[in-house]
Amino acid sequence: MAGGGSGSGTVTGNGLNCTLTAGTPSGTCTATLDQGTAVSLTATATAGEFTGWSDVSCGTTSPCAFTMTAAKSLSATFEPPTLTVTTNADSGAGSLRAAVDQANTTPGADTITIAVGLSAITLTSGQLDITGALTIAGPAAGQTIDGNQNGRIFGVTAANANLTLENLTLTNARTTAGRIANDCSSSSGQGGAVCALGELTLTNSTVADNTAAATGGGVYGHDTVSLTSSILAGNTTGGSPDDCGMSSGSATASTSLIQATGACGVTEGQNGNLIGQDPLLAALADNGCATPSAGDGTCVLTHALTTGSPAIDAGSNPNHLTTDQRGRPRVQDAAVDMGAFESTQLGLTVTGGGKGEGTVTGNGLSCTLTAGTPSGLCTATLVEGSAVSATAAATTGSSFSGWTDATCQGTTNPCSFNLSAATTLTAAFGKSQYDLTVTGGGSGSGTV
Numbered sequence: 001m002a003g004g005g006s007g008s009g010t011v012t013g014n015g016l017n018c019t020l021t022a023g024t025p026s027g028t029c030t031a032t033l034d035q036g037t038a039v040s041l042t043a044t045a046t047a048g049e050f051t052g053w054s055d056v057s058c059g060t061t062s063p064c065a066f067t068m069t070a071a072k073s074l075s076a077t078f079e080p081p082t083l084t085v086t087t088n089a090d091s092g093a094g095s096l097r098a099a100v101d102q103a104n105t106t107p108g109a110d111t112i113t114i115a116v117g118l119s120a121i122t123l124t125s126g127q128l129d130i131t132g133a134l135t136i137a138g139p140a141a142g143q144t145i146d147g148n149q150n151g152r153i154f155g156v157t158a159a160n161a162n163l164t165l166e167n168l169t170l171t172n173a174r175t176t177a178g179r180i181a182n183d184c185s186s187s188s189g190q191g192g193a194v195c196a197l198g199e200l201t202l203t204n205s206t207v208a209d210n211t212a213a214a215t216g217g218g219v220y221g222h223d224t225v226s227l228t229s230s231i232l233a234g235n236t237t238g239g240s241p242d243d244c245g246m247s248s249g250s251a252t253a254s255t256s257l258i259q260a261t262g263a264c265g266v267t268e269g270q271n272g273n274l275i276g277q278d279p280l281l282a283a284l285a286d287n288g289c290a291t292p293s294a295g296d297g298t299c300v301l302t303h304a305l306t307t308g309s310p311a312i313d314a315g316s317n318p319n320h321l322t323t324d325q326r327g328r329p330r331v332q333d334a335a336v337d338m339g340a341f342e343s344t345q346l347g348l349t350v351t352g353g354g355k356g357e358g359t360v361t362g363n364g365l366s367c368t369l370t371a372g373t374p375s376g377l378c379t380a381t382l383v384e385g386s387a388v389s390a391t392a393a394a395t396t397g398s399s400f401s402g403w404t405d406a407t408c409q410g411t412t413n414p415c416s417f418n419l420s421a422a423t424t425l426t427a428a429f430g431k432s433q434y435d436l437t438v439t440g441g442g443s444g445s446g447t448v
Protein backbone atom coordinates (compact mmCIF):
# COMPACT_ATOMS: atom_id res chain seq x y z
CA MET A 1 0.00 0.00 0.00
CA ALA A 2 1.01 3.59 -0.56
CA GLY A 3 -0.76 6.81 0.22
CA GLY A 4 -1.63 10.11 -1.36
CA GLY A 5 -3.12 13.40 -0.27
CA SER A 6 -2.39 15.35 2.87
CA GLY A 7 -4.94 13.67 5.12
CA SER A 8 -4.73 10.40 6.99
CA GLY A 9 -6.51 7.07 7.20
CA THR A 10 -6.15 3.32 7.27
CA VAL A 11 -6.43 0.48 4.75
CA THR A 12 -7.38 -2.95 6.08
CA GLY A 13 -8.17 -6.39 4.68
CA ASN A 14 -6.34 -9.58 3.59
CA GLY A 15 -3.79 -9.18 6.36
CA LEU A 16 -3.11 -5.50 5.68
CA ASN A 17 -3.43 -2.97 8.48
CA CYS A 18 -1.78 0.08 6.99
CA THR A 19 -1.88 3.60 8.33
CA LEU A 20 -1.35 6.39 5.80
CA THR A 21 -0.44 9.81 7.18
CA ALA A 22 -0.10 12.60 4.67
CA GLY A 23 0.90 9.99 2.09
CA THR A 24 3.39 8.14 4.30
CA PRO A 25 2.59 4.45 5.05
CA SER A 26 3.23 2.77 8.39
CA GLY A 27 2.15 -0.53 9.96
CA THR A 28 1.42 -3.62 7.86
CA CYS A 29 1.30 -2.27 4.34
CA THR A 30 2.43 -5.33 2.40
CA ALA A 31 0.88 -8.80 2.20
CA THR A 32 1.90 -11.87 0.25
CA LEU A 33 -1.13 -13.56 -1.24
CA ASP A 34 -1.72 -16.67 -3.37
CA GLN A 35 -2.61 -16.52 -7.04
CA GLY A 36 -6.38 -16.19 -7.38
CA THR A 37 -6.99 -14.77 -3.88
CA ALA A 38 -10.12 -12.61 -3.63
CA VAL A 39 -8.95 -9.31 -2.17
CA SER A 40 -11.17 -6.83 -0.37
CA LEU A 41 -9.55 -3.66 0.99
CA THR A 42 -11.33 -1.10 3.09
CA ALA A 43 -10.19 2.53 3.31
CA THR A 44 -11.18 4.48 6.42
CA ALA A 45 -10.33 8.15 6.92
CA THR A 46 -9.02 8.98 10.38
CA ALA A 47 -10.03 12.59 9.93
CA GLY A 48 -11.33 14.21 6.79
CA GLU A 49 -12.23 12.02 3.89
CA PHE A 50 -11.10 9.16 1.64
CA THR A 51 -11.01 10.47 -1.93
CA GLY A 52 -10.09 7.41 -3.96
CA TRP A 53 -7.86 4.51 -4.99
CA SER A 54 -5.11 4.67 -7.56
CA ASP A 55 -6.76 1.62 -9.17
CA VAL A 56 -9.31 3.13 -11.56
CA SER A 57 -11.45 0.01 -11.46
CA CYS A 58 -12.12 0.72 -7.78
CA GLY A 59 -12.30 4.49 -8.08
CA THR A 60 -13.77 5.83 -4.86
CA THR A 61 -15.49 2.55 -3.92
CA SER A 62 -14.56 0.96 -0.61
CA PRO A 63 -14.03 -1.87 -0.16
CA CYS A 64 -11.96 -2.23 -3.31
CA ALA A 65 -12.34 -5.83 -4.55
CA PHE A 66 -10.18 -7.69 -7.08
CA THR A 67 -8.48 -11.01 -7.65
CA MET A 68 -4.72 -11.46 -7.33
CA THR A 69 -3.23 -12.42 -10.70
CA ALA A 70 0.11 -10.61 -10.35
CA ALA A 71 2.04 -8.42 -7.94
CA LYS A 72 0.02 -5.28 -7.32
CA SER A 73 0.71 -1.90 -5.79
CA LEU A 74 -2.18 0.28 -4.76
CA SER A 75 -2.45 3.67 -3.15
CA ALA A 76 -5.27 5.29 -1.23
CA THR A 77 -5.70 9.06 -1.06
CA PHE A 78 -6.99 10.84 2.02
CA GLU A 79 -7.63 14.55 2.28
CA PRO A 80 -7.84 16.47 5.54
CA PRO A 81 -11.19 17.62 6.85
CA THR A 82 -12.69 20.73 5.32
CA LEU A 83 -12.69 23.28 8.09
CA THR A 84 -15.24 26.02 7.51
CA VAL A 85 -16.09 28.80 9.92
CA THR A 86 -19.84 29.37 9.87
CA THR A 87 -20.38 31.60 12.91
CA ASN A 88 -18.77 34.75 14.24
CA ALA A 89 -19.09 33.45 17.78
CA ASP A 90 -15.87 33.20 19.76
CA SER A 91 -16.23 29.47 20.41
CA GLY A 92 -18.47 26.49 19.86
CA ALA A 93 -19.49 24.57 16.75
CA GLY A 94 -18.58 26.33 13.53
CA SER A 95 -16.38 28.91 15.24
CA LEU A 96 -12.87 29.86 14.20
CA ARG A 97 -11.64 28.67 17.60
CA ALA A 98 -13.18 25.23 17.08
CA ALA A 99 -11.70 25.03 13.56
CA VAL A 100 -8.24 25.94 14.85
CA ASP A 101 -8.53 23.32 17.59
CA GLN A 102 -9.47 20.68 15.01
CA ALA A 103 -6.62 21.73 12.73
CA ASN A 104 -4.20 21.42 15.63
CA THR A 105 -5.32 17.87 16.41
CA THR A 106 -5.48 16.71 12.76
CA PRO A 107 -2.13 15.47 11.41
CA GLY A 108 -0.66 17.45 8.55
CA ALA A 109 -1.36 20.87 7.11
CA ASP A 110 -4.86 22.26 7.22
CA THR A 111 -6.80 25.07 5.64
CA ILE A 112 -9.62 26.91 7.35
CA THR A 113 -12.01 28.82 5.16
CA ILE A 114 -14.51 31.34 6.41
CA ALA A 115 -18.04 31.38 5.06
CA VAL A 116 -19.37 34.52 3.43
CA GLY A 117 -22.03 36.55 5.17
CA LEU A 118 -20.40 36.79 8.60
CA SER A 119 -19.77 40.09 10.29
CA ALA A 120 -16.45 40.46 12.11
CA ILE A 121 -15.28 37.61 14.33
CA THR A 122 -14.66 39.09 17.76
CA LEU A 123 -12.52 37.08 20.16
CA THR A 124 -13.76 37.19 23.74
CA SER A 125 -11.70 34.41 25.31
CA GLY A 126 -8.19 35.25 24.26
CA GLN A 127 -5.72 34.20 21.59
CA LEU A 128 -5.95 31.27 19.20
CA ASP A 129 -2.98 28.93 19.65
CA ILE A 130 -1.58 27.43 16.43
CA THR A 131 0.47 24.26 16.85
CA GLY A 132 0.59 22.89 13.29
CA ALA A 133 0.71 24.05 9.70
CA LEU A 134 -2.35 26.15 9.05
CA THR A 135 -3.75 28.44 6.38
CA ILE A 136 -6.71 30.66 7.17
CA ALA A 137 -8.45 32.16 4.16
CA GLY A 138 -11.80 32.97 2.73
CA PRO A 139 -13.12 31.00 -0.26
CA ALA A 140 -14.72 34.05 -1.79
CA ALA A 141 -14.36 36.77 0.79
CA GLY A 142 -12.01 37.46 3.64
CA GLN A 143 -12.82 38.34 7.16
CA THR A 144 -11.97 40.71 9.97
CA ILE A 145 -10.85 39.24 13.27
CA ASP A 146 -11.24 41.66 16.15
CA GLY A 147 -9.09 41.07 19.24
CA ASN A 148 -11.56 43.04 21.34
CA GLN A 149 -8.67 44.65 23.30
CA ASN A 150 -8.56 41.30 25.08
CA GLY A 151 -5.31 39.58 24.19
CA ARG A 152 -3.49 38.59 21.02
CA ILE A 153 -5.33 37.07 18.03
CA PHE A 154 -2.91 34.34 16.90
CA GLY A 155 -0.05 32.74 18.81
CA VAL A 156 1.98 30.25 16.76
CA THR A 157 3.18 28.45 19.85
CA ALA A 158 5.27 25.66 18.28
CA ALA A 159 8.50 26.41 16.45
CA ASN A 160 7.74 23.81 13.76
CA ALA A 161 4.24 25.20 13.20
CA ASN A 162 3.43 27.84 10.63
CA LEU A 163 0.57 30.16 9.87
CA THR A 164 -0.55 31.64 6.55
CA LEU A 165 -3.21 34.33 6.51
CA GLU A 166 -4.97 35.39 3.31
CA ASN A 167 -7.47 38.21 2.77
CA LEU A 168 -7.87 38.92 6.48
CA THR A 169 -7.90 42.01 8.65
CA LEU A 170 -6.56 41.71 12.20
CA THR A 171 -7.45 44.61 14.47
CA ASN A 172 -8.05 45.72 18.06
CA ALA A 173 -5.79 43.09 19.64
CA ARG A 174 -3.79 43.98 22.73
CA THR A 175 -1.17 42.23 24.80
CA THR A 176 -0.41 43.34 28.33
CA ALA A 177 2.41 41.00 29.42
CA GLY A 178 6.12 41.58 29.10
CA ARG A 179 8.41 39.99 26.52
CA ILE A 180 9.31 36.36 27.12
CA ALA A 181 12.00 34.97 24.84
CA ASN A 182 10.80 32.24 22.46
CA ASP A 183 7.30 32.25 23.86
CA CYS A 184 4.15 33.07 21.92
CA SER A 185 1.72 31.77 24.52
CA SER A 186 -0.77 34.19 26.03
CA SER A 187 1.73 34.75 28.86
CA SER A 188 4.06 36.73 26.58
CA GLY A 189 3.59 40.27 25.33
CA GLN A 190 5.49 40.50 22.03
CA GLY A 191 3.30 40.74 18.92
CA GLY A 192 0.00 42.55 19.49
CA ALA A 193 -2.01 40.71 16.83
CA VAL A 194 0.30 37.79 15.97
CA CYS A 195 3.31 36.24 17.67
CA ALA A 196 4.87 33.38 15.72
CA LEU A 197 7.58 30.97 16.85
CA GLY A 198 7.30 29.34 13.40
CA GLU A 199 6.87 30.85 9.96
CA LEU A 200 4.30 33.58 9.43
CA THR A 201 2.98 34.50 5.97
CA LEU A 202 0.51 37.28 5.27
CA THR A 203 -1.02 37.76 1.84
CA ASN A 204 -3.57 40.44 0.88
CA SER A 205 -4.11 41.14 4.57
CA THR A 206 -4.32 44.20 6.82
CA VAL A 207 -3.00 44.34 10.39
CA ALA A 208 -4.07 47.63 11.91
CA ASP A 209 -4.63 49.30 15.28
CA ASN A 210 -3.20 46.58 17.51
CA THR A 211 -1.10 47.15 20.63
CA ALA A 212 1.69 45.17 22.25
CA ALA A 213 2.95 45.75 25.76
CA ALA A 214 6.42 44.42 24.90
CA THR A 215 7.40 44.84 21.23
CA GLY A 216 5.97 44.27 17.75
CA GLY A 217 2.66 46.08 18.11
CA GLY A 218 1.27 44.38 15.00
CA VAL A 219 3.22 41.18 14.40
CA TYR A 220 6.28 39.61 15.97
CA GLY A 221 8.28 36.81 14.37
CA HIS A 222 10.85 34.44 15.81
CA ASP A 223 11.40 32.58 12.52
CA THR A 224 10.51 34.07 9.12
CA VAL A 225 7.88 36.69 8.39
CA SER A 226 6.74 37.04 4.77
CA LEU A 227 4.42 39.79 3.61
CA THR A 228 2.80 40.04 0.19
CA SER A 229 0.41 42.85 -0.75
CA SER A 230 -0.31 43.45 2.92
CA ILE A 231 -0.59 46.50 5.16
CA LEU A 232 0.79 46.84 8.68
CA ALA A 233 -0.29 50.22 10.04
CA GLY A 234 -1.38 52.04 13.15
CA ASN A 235 0.02 49.40 15.48
CA THR A 236 1.80 50.55 18.62
CA THR A 237 3.96 49.53 21.54
CA GLY A 238 3.87 51.78 24.55
CA GLY A 239 2.13 54.45 22.51
CA SER A 240 4.82 54.56 19.82
CA PRO A 241 4.38 53.34 16.23
CA ASP A 242 5.54 49.72 16.05
CA ASP A 243 4.04 47.58 13.30
CA CYS A 244 6.46 44.68 13.05
CA GLY A 245 9.18 43.16 15.20
CA MET A 246 11.46 40.14 14.95
CA SER A 247 13.75 38.42 17.43
CA SER A 248 16.48 38.34 14.76
CA GLY A 249 16.86 38.65 11.02
CA SER A 250 14.46 40.58 8.83
CA ALA A 251 11.13 40.06 7.13
CA THR A 252 10.68 39.51 3.43
CA ALA A 253 8.07 41.70 1.83
CA SER A 254 6.75 42.60 -1.59
CA THR A 255 4.15 45.19 -2.63
CA SER A 256 3.42 45.76 1.05
CA LEU A 257 3.11 48.84 3.23
CA ILE A 258 4.53 49.15 6.73
CA GLN A 259 3.74 52.49 8.30
CA ALA A 260 6.37 52.44 11.04
CA THR A 261 9.87 53.06 9.73
CA GLY A 262 12.53 50.42 10.28
CA ALA A 263 9.94 47.77 11.03
CA CYS A 264 11.28 44.25 10.56
CA GLY A 265 14.18 45.55 8.52
CA VAL A 266 12.15 46.08 5.35
CA THR A 267 13.35 49.08 3.38
CA GLU A 268 11.42 51.56 1.28
CA GLY A 269 11.27 50.99 -2.45
CA GLN A 270 12.44 47.38 -2.59
CA ASN A 271 10.03 44.91 -4.23
CA GLY A 272 7.39 47.59 -4.51
CA ASN A 273 7.25 48.09 -0.74
CA LEU A 274 6.15 51.35 0.86
CA ILE A 275 7.74 51.93 4.25
CA GLY A 276 7.07 54.81 6.61
CA GLN A 277 3.99 55.93 4.70
CA ASP A 278 0.51 56.42 6.06
CA PRO A 279 -1.95 54.15 4.21
CA LEU A 280 -4.80 56.54 5.17
CA LEU A 281 -6.96 53.78 6.59
CA ALA A 282 -10.42 54.78 7.78
CA ALA A 283 -11.66 53.56 11.13
CA LEU A 284 -13.18 50.09 11.29
CA ALA A 285 -16.66 50.40 9.82
CA ASP A 286 -19.38 48.73 7.77
CA ASN A 287 -18.34 49.74 4.26
CA GLY A 288 -20.87 47.56 2.49
CA CYS A 289 -20.42 44.07 1.06
CA ALA A 290 -21.71 41.68 -1.56
CA THR A 291 -23.36 39.37 0.98
CA PRO A 292 -24.69 41.03 4.14
CA SER A 293 -25.31 38.92 7.21
CA ALA A 294 -28.53 36.96 6.91
CA GLY A 295 -29.29 37.84 10.51
CA ASP A 296 -29.08 41.60 10.77
CA GLY A 297 -28.02 42.74 7.29
CA THR A 298 -24.67 44.04 8.47
CA CYS A 299 -21.40 43.51 6.65
CA VAL A 300 -17.96 42.46 7.76
CA LEU A 301 -16.29 45.50 9.32
CA THR A 302 -13.37 46.81 7.28
CA HIS A 303 -10.67 49.44 7.34
CA ALA A 304 -11.38 51.31 4.08
CA LEU A 305 -8.63 53.00 2.10
CA THR A 306 -9.36 56.70 1.79
CA THR A 307 -8.66 59.04 -1.12
CA GLY A 308 -4.96 59.51 -1.75
CA SER A 309 -3.85 56.31 0.00
CA PRO A 310 -0.51 55.13 -1.41
CA ALA A 311 -1.78 51.55 -1.03
CA ILE A 312 -4.32 52.06 -3.83
CA ASP A 313 -3.35 50.15 -6.98
CA ALA A 314 0.08 49.35 -5.44
CA GLY A 315 -0.55 45.73 -4.43
CA SER A 316 -0.39 42.31 -6.05
CA ASN A 317 -2.63 39.27 -6.22
CA PRO A 318 -0.48 36.13 -6.01
CA ASN A 319 -3.41 33.86 -5.15
CA HIS A 320 -5.59 35.23 -7.95
CA LEU A 321 -8.33 36.29 -5.56
CA THR A 322 -11.47 37.38 -7.33
CA THR A 323 -12.90 39.36 -4.42
CA ASP A 324 -11.70 41.48 -1.54
CA GLN A 325 -12.84 40.92 2.02
CA ARG A 326 -16.18 42.57 1.30
CA GLY A 327 -16.84 40.27 -1.63
CA ARG A 328 -16.28 43.15 -4.03
CA PRO A 329 -14.06 42.65 -7.12
CA ARG A 330 -10.46 42.20 -5.94
CA VAL A 331 -9.01 44.11 -8.84
CA GLN A 332 -10.47 47.57 -9.46
CA ASP A 333 -9.02 50.45 -11.42
CA ALA A 334 -5.38 50.14 -12.46
CA ALA A 335 -4.36 47.26 -10.17
CA VAL A 336 -5.10 45.45 -6.92
CA ASP A 337 -4.74 47.52 -3.73
CA MET A 338 -2.45 46.52 -0.87
CA GLY A 339 -4.20 44.94 2.11
CA ALA A 340 -7.54 43.19 2.45
CA PHE A 341 -9.70 46.05 1.16
CA GLU A 342 -10.12 47.02 -2.49
CA SER A 343 -11.22 50.58 -3.12
CA THR A 344 -13.39 51.87 -5.94
CA GLN A 345 -12.33 55.15 -7.55
CA LEU A 346 -15.10 57.49 -8.68
CA GLY A 347 -14.99 60.76 -10.59
CA LEU A 348 -16.34 64.04 -9.21
CA THR A 349 -16.78 66.66 -11.93
CA VAL A 350 -17.88 70.30 -11.78
CA THR A 351 -19.64 72.14 -14.57
CA GLY A 352 -21.18 75.60 -14.61
CA GLY A 353 -24.17 77.60 -15.71
CA GLY A 354 -25.29 81.21 -15.91
CA LYS A 355 -23.57 84.31 -17.23
CA GLY A 356 -21.50 85.09 -14.17
CA GLU A 357 -18.27 83.81 -12.66
CA GLY A 358 -17.37 81.92 -9.50
CA THR A 359 -15.34 79.08 -8.01
CA VAL A 360 -16.06 75.64 -6.60
CA THR A 361 -13.60 74.25 -4.05
CA GLY A 362 -13.28 71.23 -1.75
CA ASN A 363 -12.09 67.59 -2.04
CA GLY A 364 -9.19 68.68 -4.21
CA LEU A 365 -11.34 70.78 -6.54
CA SER A 366 -10.27 74.30 -7.42
CA CYS A 367 -12.51 75.11 -10.34
CA THR A 368 -13.31 78.47 -11.88
CA LEU A 369 -16.53 78.80 -13.84
CA THR A 370 -16.82 81.67 -16.26
CA ALA A 371 -20.15 82.01 -18.02
CA GLY A 372 -20.56 78.26 -17.58
CA THR A 373 -17.11 77.37 -18.86
CA PRO A 374 -14.92 75.47 -16.36
CA SER A 375 -11.18 75.99 -15.95
CA GLY A 376 -8.66 74.87 -13.36
CA LEU A 377 -9.09 71.69 -11.29
CA CYS A 378 -12.66 70.74 -12.14
CA THR A 379 -12.41 66.97 -11.74
CA ALA A 380 -11.28 64.90 -8.77
CA THR A 381 -10.88 61.16 -8.33
CA LEU A 382 -12.19 60.03 -4.97
CA VAL A 383 -12.67 56.72 -3.22
CA GLU A 384 -16.24 55.47 -3.15
CA GLY A 385 -17.90 56.53 0.08
CA SER A 386 -15.87 59.72 0.42
CA ALA A 387 -17.60 62.60 2.20
CA VAL A 388 -17.87 65.35 -0.39
CA SER A 389 -18.10 68.98 0.71
CA ALA A 390 -18.04 71.39 -2.24
CA THR A 391 -18.38 75.12 -1.76
CA ALA A 392 -19.47 77.57 -4.46
CA ALA A 393 -18.36 81.21 -4.18
CA ALA A 394 -19.12 84.01 -6.61
CA THR A 395 -16.34 86.34 -7.68
CA THR A 396 -16.83 90.09 -7.47
CA GLY A 397 -19.54 91.22 -9.86
CA SER A 398 -21.28 87.87 -9.87
CA SER A 399 -23.69 86.08 -7.57
CA PHE A 400 -24.23 82.39 -6.83
CA SER A 401 -27.56 81.33 -8.30
CA GLY A 402 -27.48 77.81 -6.90
CA TRP A 403 -26.64 74.16 -7.48
CA THR A 404 -28.62 72.73 -10.38
CA ASP A 405 -27.77 69.04 -10.55
CA ALA A 406 -29.32 65.78 -9.33
CA THR A 407 -27.24 65.75 -6.15
CA CYS A 408 -27.53 69.30 -4.87
CA GLN A 409 -30.03 72.07 -5.47
CA GLY A 410 -30.49 75.55 -4.06
CA THR A 411 -27.96 78.01 -2.72
CA THR A 412 -26.98 76.13 0.44
CA ASN A 413 -23.22 75.79 0.86
CA PRO A 414 -21.39 73.54 1.11
CA CYS A 415 -22.99 70.89 -1.08
CA SER A 416 -22.40 67.79 1.09
CA PHE A 417 -22.99 64.13 0.34
CA ASN A 418 -21.28 60.73 0.35
CA LEU A 419 -19.97 59.74 -3.04
CA SER A 420 -21.63 56.51 -4.19
CA ALA A 421 -21.36 56.92 -7.96
CA ALA A 422 -19.54 59.11 -10.44
CA THR A 423 -21.10 62.53 -9.95
CA THR A 424 -21.27 65.83 -11.81
CA LEU A 425 -22.04 69.01 -9.85
CA THR A 426 -23.36 72.08 -11.64
CA ALA A 427 -22.96 75.51 -10.08
CA ALA A 428 -24.72 78.49 -11.70
CA PHE A 429 -23.49 82.05 -11.31
CA GLY A 430 -25.33 85.17 -12.51
CA LYS A 431 -23.88 88.58 -13.19
CA SER A 432 -24.71 91.13 -10.54
CA GLN A 433 -27.33 93.66 -11.62
CA TYR A 434 -27.37 97.29 -10.43
CA ASP A 435 -30.02 99.98 -10.83
CA LEU A 436 -28.89 103.03 -12.77
CA THR A 437 -31.17 106.00 -12.16
CA VAL A 438 -31.15 109.38 -13.86
CA THR A 439 -32.61 112.41 -12.20
CA GLY A 440 -32.77 115.95 -13.46
CA GLY A 441 -31.91 119.45 -12.26
CA GLY A 442 -32.50 123.02 -13.38
CA SER A 443 -35.65 124.40 -14.99
CA GLY A 444 -34.82 123.45 -18.59
CA SER A 445 -35.32 120.10 -20.29
CA GLY A 446 -33.21 117.54 -22.14
CA THR A 447 -32.46 113.81 -22.58
CA VAL A 448 -29.77 111.42 -21.17
Ligand SMILES: [Ca+2]
Binding pocket: 102, 103, 104, 105, 106, 107, 108, 109, 110, 132, 133
Ligand atom coordinates in the same frame (compact mmCIF):
# COMPACT_ATOMS: atom_id res chain seq x y z
CA1 LIG B 1 -3.02 19.99 11.39
Ligand SMILES: [Ca+2]
Binding pocket: 312, 313, 331, 332, 333, 334, 335, 336, 337, 342, 343
Ligand atom coordinates in the same frame (compact mmCIF):
# COMPACT_ATOMS: atom_id res chain seq x y z
CA1 LIG C 1 -7.26 49.05 -7.14
